Amino acid sequence: MNSEKLIELQGITKLYGTGDAAFLALRGVDLVIRGGEFVAIMGPSGSGKSTLMNLLGCLDTPTAGSYRFKGIEVERLNKDQRSLLRRHALGFIFQGFNLLARTSALENVELPLLYRGYTRKQRHEMAREALAQVSLSDKERNTPAELSGGQQQRVAIARAIVTRPDTLFADEPTGNLDSKTTVEIMDLLRKLNSERHISIIMVTHEDEVAGCARRIINVRDGLISDDVVTR
Amino acid sequence: MIAMTFNALLLAIREIRRNLMRSFLTVIGIVIGVAAVITMVTLGRGATEMVKQQISKMGNNLLVLRPGQGWGGGGAPMFSMEDVDAIRDQVPGIASVAPFVSNNATVVYQQESRTYDVQGTTQNYFDIGNWKIALGRFFTEAEIADSAPVCVIGETIRKELFGEGVDPIGSKIRVKNMTLEVIGLTAVKGQGGFGDDMDDSLTTPYTTIIRRLSGRQGGKNFNQVMISGEEGYLTAYIVADVAALMRERRKITANETDNFNVFDSKQLAETISASTKVMTSLLGAVAGVSLLVGGIGIMNIMLVSVTERTREIGIRLAIGARAREVLLQFLVEAVTLSCVGGVAGIALAYGLCVMLAEVVGAPFLFDPKINIISFVFSAAIGILFGFMPARRAARLDPIDALRHE
Structure with missing residues (x-):
């Protein structure tokens, strides 16, 4: 396993609102995640796990503390710089799939490539390859409405990996899926982690899903309460 | 970028x-x-x-002297040849003047018979109204002096009485109790400023129509006087001068209203x-x-x-x-x-x-x-x-x- 530090959090706090309505979602989190890890973040709702996830995914900035992603001080980056970081290093999978409606699977997968200046041919090739990896080569032309939930999530995973990111962030990737499909998706994620050495950071509240990860971090009241390496 | x-x-x-x-x-x-x-x-x-x-089709800087006020003019005195001469001789800025009398009359050619506007005037009328000849010719001063039984017709009359494209020149048509020879066909003007057909008139020398149709001679026969102003001359001046002249000729005092009116086509336009x-x-x-x-x-x-x-x-x-x-x-x-x-x-x-x-x-x-x-x-x-x-x-x-x- 690559033991290089991928993510390093030091004293991260996140404050929402001001005055009486202020709410401290994270109260000084320290965390190190190394390259190639498969981490599940768990915790009851309101524990701060989603906030932590958004910070890790560079979608949000901390109120205080330092966050280094591969040595880059993320808290010093502006909005556009964070966009570029996400563009080049990160992939995202959402609970609600968040595919573009009335758009074919292939075009959905191509979407991140549009911001990277690839040619049409390159985009097609890369998107086809990504769809093949999630075993959806035969559904290229289908729109999300024509796909099952599991298939939609697989398209979303293809979209996340098409740019060949180092790190994949998955926010409740199985939240909208039945148990059989959940197994399918988790197998896929595990394969991506073990075969392609993509680091995966996943938020979930299901124990079985978290069981697929090699490390489970429990968040409670804005702090890491428990951090276990399972395998 | x-x-x-x-x-x-x-x-x-x-x-x-x-x-x-x-x-x-x-x-x-x-x-x-x-x-x-x-x-x-x-x-x-x-x-x-x-x-x-x-409106410009009606004529070049056309002004029309009409009896009474407004459109009807019923009962108001009409105009005599002396009025026409006085206007021509005394009002500055006038290019041409023509007396004008018109009646509706039934026109007969062979089996066809229809009612048209039959009008009598001088050859000046064609100038003033900017009429062009399509076939034949306009009538002459000599024909006016002789009350010659000739007429110039419009395209609508040709179409309805003779048929489209038929050469009517030399044909004889009957209007009331007289026979007129068609000597000219005017070029098509189409619709006039009031949406009327401008090509359904039959024009004869005024002497012909007065002598043979209305039966009156001398006196106030004309229900209009057509006047064209000189190019560039302000028509409003002509309107004022014609009005002043007519008031004088008719001895209308300052507190009486005019029993005539002068229509200015440019103003209307x-x-x-x-x-x-x-x-x-x-x-x-x-x-x-x-x-x-x-x-x-x-x-x-x-x-x-x-x-x-x-x-x-x-x-x-x-x-x-x-x-x-x-x-x-x-x-x-x-x-x-x-x-x-x-x-x-x-x-x-x-x-x-x-x-x-x-x-x-x-x-x-x-x-x-x-x-x-x-x-x-x-x-x-x-x-x-x-x-x-x-x-x-x-x-x-x-x-x-x-x-x-």
């Missing part, structure tokens, strides 16, 4: 294609609004021009074109409202789709698009849609104008100004309403945009 704009264009076209129905609905309001404004204004201008042309201009502005304003409604339609569709689009913006931001890239995409999208709508509107207006101009009989005058104004206006509406919600969404954090319901 060029690459980024090109990329935005690519993304925008993808979006438009992806949401063809929404794009169509967005554009249709603009198309209709633009087309309505341009059509109304163009047709209005065409109508104004048509009225001007028709100006009055009518002023009122058609008002109509044009009014129609244009109504059409402008429809353009505004079209704009509101765009705003509506954009706002309705903003939920979906906010999520889309969230997705784009999350996968690494910068806010300005997303914004540029939306801007290009809005500009493309508005411009397509504007161009389609102009094309539609062009088709409508050509078609309606044909129906109304007005000339089609392309007005670049109104085309540009409505195009710019439509583009501005589209960009404003298409861009504003996008700008708001692009400013959101990607997380908020993704959660937007």
Whole structure:
């Protein structure tokens, strides 16, 4: 396993609102995640796990503390710089799939490539390859409405990996899926982690899903309460 | 920057294609609004021009002295040849004067018989009324002196009595109890300033009509005196001078009203074109409202789709698009849609104008100004309403945009 530090959090706090309505979602989190890890973040709702996830995914900035992603001080980056970081290093999978409606699977997968200046041919090739990896080569032309939930999530995973990111962030990737499909998706994620050495950071509240990860971090009241390496 | 704009264009076209129905609905309001404004204004201008042309068809700087006040003139004294001579000799700025008497009479040629306007005048009438000869000739002074039984007819009479394209010259027709020889056919004038047919008149020397038709001789036979002003001479002066002369000849005192009136075709043309201009502005304003409604339609569709689009913006931001890239995409999208709508509107207006101009009989005058104004206006509406919600969404954090319901 690559033991290089991928993510390093030091004293991260996140404050929402001001005055009486202020709410401290994270109260000084320290965390190190190394390259190639498969981490599940768990915790009851309101524990701060989603906030932590958004910070890790560079979608949000901390109120205080330092966050280094591969040595880059993320808290010093502006909005556009964070966009570029996400563009080049990160992939995202959402609970609600968040595919573009009335758009074919292939075009959905191509979407991140549009911001990277690839040619049409390159985009097609890369998107086809990504769809093949999630075993959806035969559904290229289908729109999300024509796909099952599991298939939609697989398209979303293809979209996340098409740019060949180092790190994949998955926010409740199985939240909208039945148990059989959940197994399918988790197998896929595990394969991506073990075969392609993509680091995966996943938020979930299901124990079985978290069981697929090699490390489970429990968040409670804005702090890491428990951090276990399972395998 | 060029690459980024090109990329935005690519993304925008993808979006438009992806949401063809929404794009169509967005554009249709603009198309209709633009087309309505341009059509109304163009047709209005065409109508104004048509009225001007028709009135100018009546003659060169034409003035008409008529009995009484207003149109009827019933009972008021008519005009004598002495009046005509006095006007010609005493009023400055006059190019030509012609006495004019007209009656409706039945005209018979072989089995055909119809009622036409039978008018008597001098050869000056053809000059004043700007008549051109199509076949044959006008009558001469000698024929006037002889009360010669000759006449000049219009195209409508030829068509109805002789048949289209038939040469009527030399044919004899009967009007009441006399036989007239057709010596001339006037060139077609078409519709007059009052929507009347100008080609259904039969014109004879006034002496002929007075002697043989109305039976009266000498005295006040003329129900009109046609006057044409010299080119460039202000017709208002002629109107005033003719009125003064007639008051003097008829010994009308200062506190009596005139028992005649002088009609000034130029004045009428100006009055009518002023009122058609008002109509044009009014129609244009109504059409402008429809353009505004079209704009509101765009705003509506954009706002309705903003939920979906906010999520889309969230997705784009999350996968690494910068806010300005997303914004540029939306801007290009809005500009493309508005411009397509504007161009389609102009094309539609062009088709409508050509078609309606044909129906109304007005000339089609392309007005670049109104085309540009409505195009710019439509583009501005589209960009404003298409861009504003996008700008708001692009400013959101990607997380908020993704959660937007």
